Amino acid sequence: MRRLPVIAGALALLLSACAHKADSSRPSTTLGMTLGAKIHVATTISTLNSFVQGVGGEYVSVKNIVPIGASPETFAPAPQDVATVADADVLVENGAGLETWLDRLLRDAGRPNLRVVVCAQGLPVKNLNPHLWMDPVFAKQYVAKIRDALIAADPAHSDAYRRNAASYDRRLDDLIAHIRQQIATVPPSHRYMIVFHNAWQYYNDRFGITTLGFVERNPGQEPNPQQIAQLIDLAKQHHVHGVFSEPEYSPKILYAIAQGAGIAVVEDLYDDSVGTDPRVRNYIEMLTYDTNVIVHALK
Numbered sequence: 001m002r003r004l005p006v007i008a009g010a011l012a013l014l015l016s017a018c019a020h021k022a023d024s025s026r027p028s029t030t031l032g033m034t035l036g037a038k039i040h041v042a043t044t045i046s047t048l049n050s051f052v053q054g055v056g057g058e059y060v061s062v063k064n065i066v067p068i069g070a071s072p073e074t075f076a077p078a079p080q081d082v083a084t085v086a087d088a089d090v091l092v093e094n095g096a097g098l099e100t101w102l103d104r105l106l107r108d109a110g111r112p113n114l115r116v117v118v119c120a121q122g123l124p125v126k127n128l129n130p131h132l133w134m135d136p137v138f139a140k141q142y143v144a145k146i147r148d149a150l151i152a153a154d155p156a157h158s159d160a161y162r163r164n165a166a167s168y169d170r171r172l173d174d175l176i177a178h179i180r181q182q183i184a185t186v187p188p189s190h191r192y193m194i195v196f197h198n199a200w201q202y203y204n205d206r207f208g209i210t211t212l213g214f215v216e217r218n219p220g221q222e223p224n225p226q227q228i229a230q231l232i233d234l235a236k237q238h239h240v241h242g243v244f245s246e247p248e249y250s251p252k253i254l255y256a257i258a259q260g261a262g263i264a265v266v267e268d269l270y271d272d273s274v275g276t277d278p279r280v281r282n283y284i285e286m287l288t289y290d291t292n293v294i295v296h297a298l299k
């Protein structure tokens, strides 16, 4: 059963190669795009990039705006980002307040009518927290929205987009089952986390981990001594095993909390951005890796 999509994919590739030859004599479609040319998709963050690659496959060329390892919350666009947006057929953003810099970028690029996919639209946002993609059940909705936008932008390849999206959706189902099974190996009394920034709310809510506290309340804002003392108290009360952070943030303050509570610092979680480490280059690898790190730290 597993081999079937691969064969279908190879067939589609062959057929499309033929179609491209036939189409090269046609100047353009009604969309103003040369048939056979890839559509240009811009994504705001690298995790969304994974979904577009999965759904678009060989028919899209994807450019990402916030560099890998940078924080989308404190990002400032550069001239090359204006060029990326100016050149895009579709732009994929998270929404829910994450990309505060995007409206200006769209204006600067002179693309008021650009087709924009707002992935988090319609999903249940909690506490103004935009990190909905960290719940792979919500990621399925992201994939569906991206599929629909690619079909609208490039109807000639609708079948491929539908097939790729269905295949990615199955991979997300496998991922969800894997995470559930991994978290089940952690005793319930250990399922507590203190995190650097609140990227883990939706993942934790989905998989039954309590987010006891987070260090950074607003982007770039360090906690005051009273808040640090509160986090140390919480960590002690609940016998929290570690404080968690990402490689892109400075963990200095985390060491103060960890030392105060006598617990470990885990500073290699990926959430806002995938990584360059071969284990975390795309969304599915990233959540598989993170889950492994969390489960080991909490046990």
Ligand SMILES: [Zn+2]
Pocket (backbone or CB within 6 Å): 072, 073, 131, 197, 199, 272
């Ligand atoms: Zn974030």
